Amino acid sequence: MTVTPAEGANPLREMPVQDLRAHAAEALTRARARSTALTDAVDDSDLVRQHSKLMSPLVWDLAHIGSQEELWLVRDVGGRTPIRPDIDELYDAFKHARADRPGLPLLDPAQARAYVREVRAKAFDVLETAPLEGRRLTESAFAFGMITQHEQQHDETMLATHQLRKGDPVLRAEPAPPRRGGPLPPEVFVPGGPFVMGTSAEPWALDNERPAHETTVDAFYLDTAPVTNGAFTEFLDAGGYTERRWWSEDGWSYLREHGISAPRFWHREQDAWWRTRFGVYERVPSDQPVVHVSYYEAEAYAAWAGRRLPTEAEWEKAARFDPETGESRRFPWGNDEPTPSRANLGQRHLSPAPVGAYPDGVSPAGAHQLIGDVWEWTSSDFHGYPGFSAFPYREYSEVFFGPGYKVLRGGSFGTDAAAIRGTFRNWDYPIRRQIFAGFRCARDVSPGEMG
Template sequence: MNDIKERIARELIAVRDRSLAYTDADDDLLVNQHSPLMSPLVWDLAHVGNYEELWVLRAAAGITPLRPEIDDIYDAFKTPRKDRPSLPFLRPAEARGYIEGVRGRVLDVLDEVDLEGPSPLHRDGFVFGLVIQHEHQHDETMLATLQLSGQPGLVRDGELPPGGAGGPEEVHVPAGPFLMGTDTLPWAYDNERPATWVDLPGYWIDRLPVGNRAYLAFMEDGGYDDPRWWTPEGWQWRQRRGITAPLFWTSDGGTWHRTRFGRVEPVPMDEPVQHVSWYEADAYARWAGKRLPTEAEWEKACGWDPEARRSRRYPWGEADPGPSLANLGHRASHPAPLGAYPAGASAYGAEQMVGDVWEWTSSWFHGYPGFRSFPYKEYSEVFFGEEYRVLRGGSWAADPAAVRTTFRNWDYPIRRQIFTGFRCARSELV
């Protein structure tokens, strides 16, 4: 049990170091809103502390609230992002002091709590995993905000493996049942549960995410100007917004460039395409004579081991993600070249399914059969329906603590500021 507590303590320290690094900036950068899609950075910073207080100190430990007067300010459901600049949120120095005070008490609770007790919040450190993953998710949101701000300074050029030597364009996933979701991973969210047997027909799925070179071919073939490839809603969105390329791409007439945390550079043709909406991904797939995979198809290709008849925690197995297996944890501020992680392939041979870019699927976000909200409805259940498309896999900005083959993300089909890409699939007989 001490090993689990030591791991939790390390994760708490690591995620807080990350949050503070992303907010180590002038107050003006932190308090201003850089897009109506995003909160001021300092709101995110204090929000993760308030969430930690609510769940670890109050719900799990029964400690008297430290700052109950700020709860409404940091309730994500009370005030939309576009309106948060008008809130009386904590200024940067006060926000840092608040989250530091919360964290000190959280570490005290960790020392004393029984992780084998009857409480489902305590068991296996679930409540600590909840706040660790929540903070990492907000850190990724902070990175998206910083990218939108155009401010330089967060470009990381960490060393990534070179691209692969080539391989098949697609891998085949035979027909048959697989176990989708999980009943066993201790920090899995409610929307990943319960595990459910799903029987799928055979299909093909791209070995790699769609790359910039392939996406540029779609653009040069008039893909943005041909309504045949777009859903009616997607075509209306493209026309209304005047969309002609992925977000942050510009052309000088001969060369495409991208802006990455304030740095303008040529678009690297050997990387997965990034910052595309579901509508754009779907249009590309239609143009290519394919489709987006369903969420179930994506998860089976990523995590199912047909020989062992069980799900893997990661595509390659149970080993923690390392630098030779996946591009996670903001080692570099961009996706790795295509084919960079053959050792991270799934049992079916699909590569780069974890890390690099979140991947759009064709599925709407719904609960699995037998779904039960835990620990609160607002994490998953209120988003179920046909407004949000499911994304899978995690991006270069996602931390390994918040990534696994069963992890589910979701967003509106118009979203492009997040670190999103996709891969295609096709049915066996097509």
């Protein structure tokens, strides 16, 4: 067959300029409301404390958000006089490791809040006057979308810091996620052949998502939903963490070195598993996707189950390809933006939802919850697509390319809708467990199943 090169239509490209400005302002405002909620939830001593050497103090994240906004929107797009050039190095993520940041002369909470307010006021002034054309950085308000996504990404990082902090619950959320629907088939079939991977049409897509290019995958089966806590408990109860044969060499070494025996934040009490979730101690719900597992744990489970992790290309084809039209959609359900009925995003519920809870978000292949709930580990190393070009700076993606990082897809319950789509690529070290990561499995089609 011939792959239709068309991608899903994006309304940003057709917006009148004033509507585009309003859209960008709303996205920035929503991100700031979330940053404020995450930092106002604790007192100043909590803001400056490092809750884990894996994470920055929350006050560093807050001022870093402002620093990036000043660099790109106030100085670059707006051409305005720098506000705080003296703190550029303090909030450069490449200058200081997270473990070292508490020892820096950081802005205190009051100073950080005042700084981000001043930056935002100037950024909104720039948004009202900047031409949203003529430069790649400003076309379709890209710079404003980039900064929105940057803030939302740090909001998810701050949410992970909240998960690591000790003490009583401080975050609030809507009632429990929707209940699951009827039973789901265990797996779905994804046909082989070419499809358009990545994007050249999504205005706010980041550099590692570009360009759109034709990719071919063989037919495969994919889990209908992410692996649940209940299924993962079977792996635990079968001795999965003590059986060397399920683990890669690197995974087994990491497991033994750190004494890992269950997903992070899980605890065994008598005959049941319990977990700590944002200060709440609760029994592990069997029907939710497992979360806080490393790539190595996902890989070992897949081996135990007689399956494997999907490649990044397989994941994206299952999420985007519509076999009826040959088009690659923006999202599994189509080209429209996420809604609460389609995906669990934006820390709305502070946990994954039961599998099957979002039938409105199903993909053409029949897979559920490919967007939201948990980031999903893939077997692919992080690299640039054919024709990749770093933009607007190498440090966003290019410096991370290589075998040291694994790609995650789909977003989590802590990811905002502005920072996720069917082409979005996340990456991290395979040892990471504090992030909101889970997985689903895949398998090859056997000769007898080819019909």
